[in-house]
Amino acid sequence: MSVDQFFASRMGRMKASEIRELLKLLDQPDVISFAGGIPDPALFPAAAFRDAMARALADGQAGVSLQYSTSEGYPPLRRWIAAHMRELGVECGEDNILITSGSQQALDYLGKLFLSPGDTALVGWPTYLGALGAFNAYEPNYDRLDPNSNRTAADFAAQAEAEGGRVKFAYLSPDFANPTGVTLTKAERENVLQMARDLDCTVIEDAAYQSLRYDGDSVPPILALEMQQQGDIDACRTIYCGSFSKTLSPGLRIGWVCAAKSVIDKMVLLKQAGDLHTPTLNQIAVAEVVADGFDDHVDTLRNAYRVKRDRMLAALERHMPDGVDWTRPEGGMFVWMTLPKGLDAAELLAEALRSVRVAFVPGAAFYADGSGRNTLRLNFSSPGPEQIEEGITRLGQVLRKHLPET
Structure with missing residues (x-):
């Protein structure tokens, strides 16, 4: 007997997140990952949280902070x-x-x-x-x-x-x-x-x-x-x-x-x-x-992520072959890339991981009908500026195999 027969009908609609699976790649030091929508951990206000939690757990406060x-x-x-x-x-x-x-x-x-x-x-x-x-x-x-x-x-x-x-x-x-x-x-x-x-x-x-x-x-x-x-x-x-x-x-x-x-x-x-x-x-x-100091911290994030966004956009201009297009966001964490029709970003991911150790998220996962197979998402907030340059260079090399310059 299998308990699968008792699952509710809604479970047929539930699928594993491609992003959650790709995040496992972050543990592989040789992979340059543009996959997850991950903040830069170097920018976490760790000291502020350490002090805040220490105060919350001090004598007389733990009864509130650790309670229902x-x-x-x-x-x-x-x-x-x-x-x-x-x-x-x-x-x-x-x-x-x-x-x-x-x-x-x-x-x-x-x-x-x-x-x-x-x-x-x-x-x-x-x-x-x-x-x-x-x-x-x-x-x-x-x-x-x-x-x-x-x-x-x-x-x-x-x-x-x-x-x-x-x-x-x-x-x-x-x-x-x-x-x-x-x-x-x-x-x-x-x-x-x-x-x-x-x-x-x-x-x-x-x-x-x-x-x-x-x-x-x-x-x-x-x-x-x-x-x-x-x-x-x-x-x-x-x-x-x-x-x-x-x-x-x-x-x-x-x-x-x-x-x-x-x-x-x-x-x-x-x-x-x-x-x-x-x-x-x-x-x-x-x-x-x-x-x-929330506003000051956000200003720090903006300054750091602006540099990374600009680095990615400049690298894309230099290294992407003709026929590839991408968005130019005014903020956030992502650049969206559209490849010529006929290319499959999932197949491209497999090749990029195998040959140049670069990860991204294929775009089909973001479409309710599973279309958009020639699209992909790049994250610029997590990798460092040098990783962004190197990763986009490698990705461009893979794409040029499929889209030689005219």
Whole structure:
């Protein structure tokens, strides 16, 4: 007998993350990895966290930091986040904030909150594969979200109804998106909002990279734009998912949701049923570190990652053959590469690993329909500048075998 026969139908939609598998390559010192969306560990504020945790564990404090806590999250951290959101143009209070175990948990809870089997989620083509992984468990259909599309709300609604459900939300990362690095303009964000109003669905704004802008003018979050229209966060349909993973530490697993209180209240119930609360000690440490100099730390990140981004873009210009194109992000951690049709990035990865010891993520994993096999994602935040130069040089050598210069 095999227990496999008892698995729920949703398990048929669950797949191993290609990125999680590729991260194992980081333990191989001869591999230059552009694979994971990994912050540079040399930039972690380790000393600040060491001091903050020491204070949290000092006599008289451990009874709080090592104890069960409220599901909503550590109040001082929620207050700091509410103030941070107000700086972004979102007038809100502590009751509009829920602390999650990374923004990945928020995506899982939002899938559970909104999706019934057969409902439709609008996502980018490509989109963050972790979002697809989170939503897949709830057995949705996917349709293509394009802020500049000529498709009408009626078109989306009819397609969703034909597939046995309705459109429940539009999911997008408007700033330096994972995987493309592309940022939506204000007009494109307003188009998404208008479409959501026409469809009467929610908007999930994944803002994991929002703080990491290196040049260009900042664009208000979608939630801030909706606040300008509605005047009250509790009247807004946009749900903002933030994270400290890309700015402070991914290992502490601290993210947050900012939304109407009715949404937060429901997500608290999911949090209580899921893991009770995010680790108290981690929340206290993050609260102290952000209070002592978050903006200065982010400036340090921006300066360091700008150098790496520029190094990668310059290396691509020098070493890529004709026929290869890539994005030029204003921030974030990723460059998205498009190869000529007919090339398969998964096959290219196997060859690159074997012959020149370079890793990246093939693009098909970021498409809900598995297309985009001639695309790939490059990360520039983790490797050093010299590794970036050498790795792109090697990757160019592999590509030139398939695409000789004309």
